[in-house]
Amino acid sequence: xxxxxxxxxxxxxxxxxxxxxxxxxxxxxxxxxxxxxxxxxxxxxxxxxxxxxxxxxxxxxxxxxxxxxxxxxxxxxxxxxxxxxxxxxxxxxxxxxxxxxxxxxxxxxxxxxx
Amino acid sequence: xxxxxxxxxxxxxxxxxxxxxxxxxxxxxxxxxxxxxxxxxxxxxxxxxxxxxxxxxxxxxxxxxxxxxxxxxxxxxxxxxxxxxxxxxxxxxxxxxxxxxxxxxxxxxxxxxx
Numbered sequence: 548x549x550x551x552x553x554x555x556x557x558x559x560x561x562x563x564x565x566x567x568x569x570x571x572x573x574x575x576x577x578x579x580x581x582x583x584x585x586x587x588x589x590x591x592x593x594x595x596x597x598x599x600x601x602x603x604x605x606x607x608x609x610x611x612x613x614x615x616x617x618x619x620x621x622x623x624x625x626x627x628x629x630x631x632x633x634x635x636x637x638x639x640x641x642x643x644x645x646x647x648x649x650x651x652x653x654x655x656x657x658x659x660x661x
Numbered sequence: 662x663x664x665x666x667x668x669x670x671x672x673x674x675x676x677x678x679x680x681x682x683x684x685x686x687x688x689x690x691x692x693x694x695x696x697x698x699x700x701x702x703x704x705x706x707x708x709x710x711x712x713x714x715x716x717x718x719x720x721x722x723x724x725x726x727x728x729x730x731x732x733x734x735x736x737x738x739x740x741x742x743x744x745x746x747x748x749x750x751x752x753x754x755x756x757x758x759x760x761x762x763x764x765x766x767x768x769x770x771x772x773x774x775x
Contacts, residue, residue: 551704589767590705590750637704649695650763652704
């Protein structure tokens with residue numbers, strides 16, 4: 548089954564404790580992206596990647612890091628989480644090196660930073 | 662950059678009635694306009710999209726119309742059913758390869774009353 552898998556789905560952590568949200572897709576997609584969803588703000592792009600070792604900032608990259616060492620994986624790293632990073636996070640992928648059509652989203656990771 | 666706005670922010674309709682969700686965009690270079698549906702606890706999923714060389718597109722009970730002159734596009738759902746209750750996001754993109762960026766609206770919550 549074609550899918551984007553995120554882990555963990557739910558996480559409660561404390562300020563400053565490094566965490567990683569993993570994302571993996573099994574569709575051989577080149578384009579991958581991270582979004583955060585906050586009430587009243589919709590979906591905002593954090594980082595995206597057009598291929599292995601190619602990443603770039605989205606609209607709200609502050610406080611986040613990403614890496615793309617393998618085509619299927621695109622982890623989101625919060626080096627020192629803060630309460631304003633409490634949010635619902637989505638990983639998404641799309642075929643081709645660019646955003647050329649449908650985005651396939653994971654089921655989301657709800658993060659709470661205390 | 663692109664700014665996408667959705668109106669209204671919430672919409673409630675009686676089962677069987679039609680629902681219309683409107684979006685406006687600011688960047689005249691945008692030429693790809695998808696609509697995503699997000700059910701409770703899930704990631705957004707593409708339901709229909711339209712490109713600027715087409716004025717209207719229909720898929721069963723769902724249709725999208727585009728007015729490039731006025732810079733707005735709308736989602737039309739006919740014969741609404743309870744399972745249509747969800748958050749709907751519109752988006753816009755210039756669809757220009759490496760510069761492609763999908764900008765989402767803030768989302769609208771549609772409630773279909775049985």
